[in-house]
Amino acid sequence: MTLVGLLGTLHTDETRSWAKYPLSLMREKILEFKPEIICGEVRPEDWNEYQKNKTYSGYLGPSEYRQTIIPLCEEYGIPFWPIDDFLDEHVKLDHFAPYSKEEQERLSSELMNRYEEIFEKAKRDPIPFNSYQLNQLIEEKQEWLRKVNPEVQQIIWDERNKKMIKNIRKVIEENEGKSILVTIGAEHGYVFLKAFQEFRWNVEFPIG
Numbered sequence: 001m002t003l004v005g006l007l008g009t010l011h012t013d014e015t016r017s018w019a020k021y022p023l024s025l026m027r028e029k030i031l032e033f034k035p036e037i038i039c040g041e042v043r044p045e046d047w048n049e050y051q052k053n054k055t056y057s058g059y060l061g062p063s064e065y066r067q068t069i070i071p072l073c074e075e076y077g078i079p080f081w082p083i084d085d086f087l088d089e090h091v092k093l094d095h096f097a098p099y100s101k102e103e104q105e106r107l108s109s110e111l112m113n114r115y116e117e118i119f120e121k122a123k124r125d126p127i128p129f130n131s132y133q134l135n136q137l138i139e140e141k142q143e144w145l146r147k148v149n150p151e152v153q154q155i156i157w158d159e160r161n162k163k164m165i166k167n168i169r170k171v172i173e174e175n176e177g178k179s180i181l182v183t184i185g186a187e188h189g190y191v192f193l194k195a196f197q198e199f200r201w202n203v204e205f206p207i208g
Contacts, residue, residue: 002172003179004196005033006205008129008186009041011062019119021128023068029127030072033207035181038073039081039168040065047082062185069183081171083182085163090156095149107148114141129186130206139190161188165195172201181207 007029010016016023030038042061050056050070060066061084073080096104118137125131146153168182184192189205196203 001202002176004172004201004203005035005179005181005207006130006189006192006196006203007033007127007181007183007207008189009062009064009183010129011064011185013063015119019122019128021122023064025127026064027068027072029208030069030181030183031076033181033204034179035078036178037079037081037171037175037180038069038183039083039171039180040069040183041084041164041185042080042082043084043086044082047080064183081167083164083167083171084160085167086156086160090160093152093156095145095152097152098149110144111141114144125206127206127208130189134186135190135193138187142187161191164188165192168192169199 007026009026010019010021015021040061042065043059046058046060049058050060060070061082070080072078096107099107114137118134118141121137122128122131122134125134142153142157145157164184172180182192193203193205
């Protein structure tokens with residue numbers, strides 16, 4: 001039976017330090033899971049550039065991919081499947097842009113308060129940002145952003161998640177019976193888990 005593991009990641013050294021989630025812990029948990037395939041938050045077009053030229057210096061997913069996940073795949077011969085899908089111009093979209101300066105300051109303050117609560121509780125988890133309790137808080141934050149600006153949320157959150165889940169499903173259907181680890185920014189975790197449960201996959205979360 002196919003086993004699908006889900007490992008939420010953090011994208012910067014600053015946030016990993018704040019959450020006490022070093023890359024060494026990420027590497028340790030990946031090796032404990034013993035994946036036969038790793039799916040990750042890299043776009044196929046960027047991955048193809050890297051495959052053609054290992055000195056490729058363009059975007060190759062968040063920092064944990066160049067620093068840990070891709071080198072680990074190469075060291076252990078684990079196939080890597082890129083599953084991300086977004087346009088560069090979408091990165092610049094801002095939920096708060098339509099609001100006045102005063103409203104933007106208020107919304108930014110509320111967002112920071114939500115993040116502080118999330119990070120504080122994340123430190124209690126064996127793998128920070130990998131728990132159902134954290135997923136609940138993250139979902140509440142994302143639904144708040146939806147109320148703030150539903151159009152932007154639809155583009156940068158809903159559509160992107162649907163595309164990534166579709167790509168993951170393709171990998172799993174083509175590799176039946178294998179242990180497949182999905183590494184993804186931790187905020188996406190609750191969305192992915194709901195989809196995985198709908199597909200009735202055998203899921204391990206948190207891993208380890």
